[in-house]
Amino acid sequence: MVTKASQPAPGFNRELTEIIHRFCQALEKAGIHCQQILLYGSQRSGKAREGSDIDLIVVSPDWARYGWRERLELLGITAARILEPIQAQGFTPDEIAQRDISPFWQYILDHEATIVSSAF
Template structure:
């Protein structure tokens, strides 16, 4: 998948989340696509940061992200954080994604 296609896919993903009343504050691309080492079978690793996740438990966040991935029909691996969770940095994913590419 080329950079233009990735950008279009992530824009659609953001639109689906916003239609589900998720206010996407930041979306960060990390992993092989951010590093420029993606292969044909690579997934799109992203972090979605939103205050809308504050009142949602782990499984509800998974449901929201899974639904958006299904609607976009792309090989996305997404993780949800609130802004506070992201700032606290208490996750291995945060460590990986800190050097990622901000999409928004």
């Protein structure tokens, strides 16, 4: 799990909070408990424009039973079900702690992502 202190994201607002909450509720129905949610990309930096997607990292031990493709498929289907432009990636807390992820995602976690929720 990511434990760095974080400042509120510049673009973070009530509407974004509600979208993320609905996304987590939909993931819960699919059997994925959202242990932690991180925001990155244009929504985090405050540079989002109309039509910008919402880039999220969903941390959950429940991802352990899924392969990478299955995770992306479940995340994409869940975003489509709530009709929101979410692009998400899923990792387990152990994958993050052991740095068992690609250098790209490690960089995002270390430098670009902001914790927006520790369990919805």
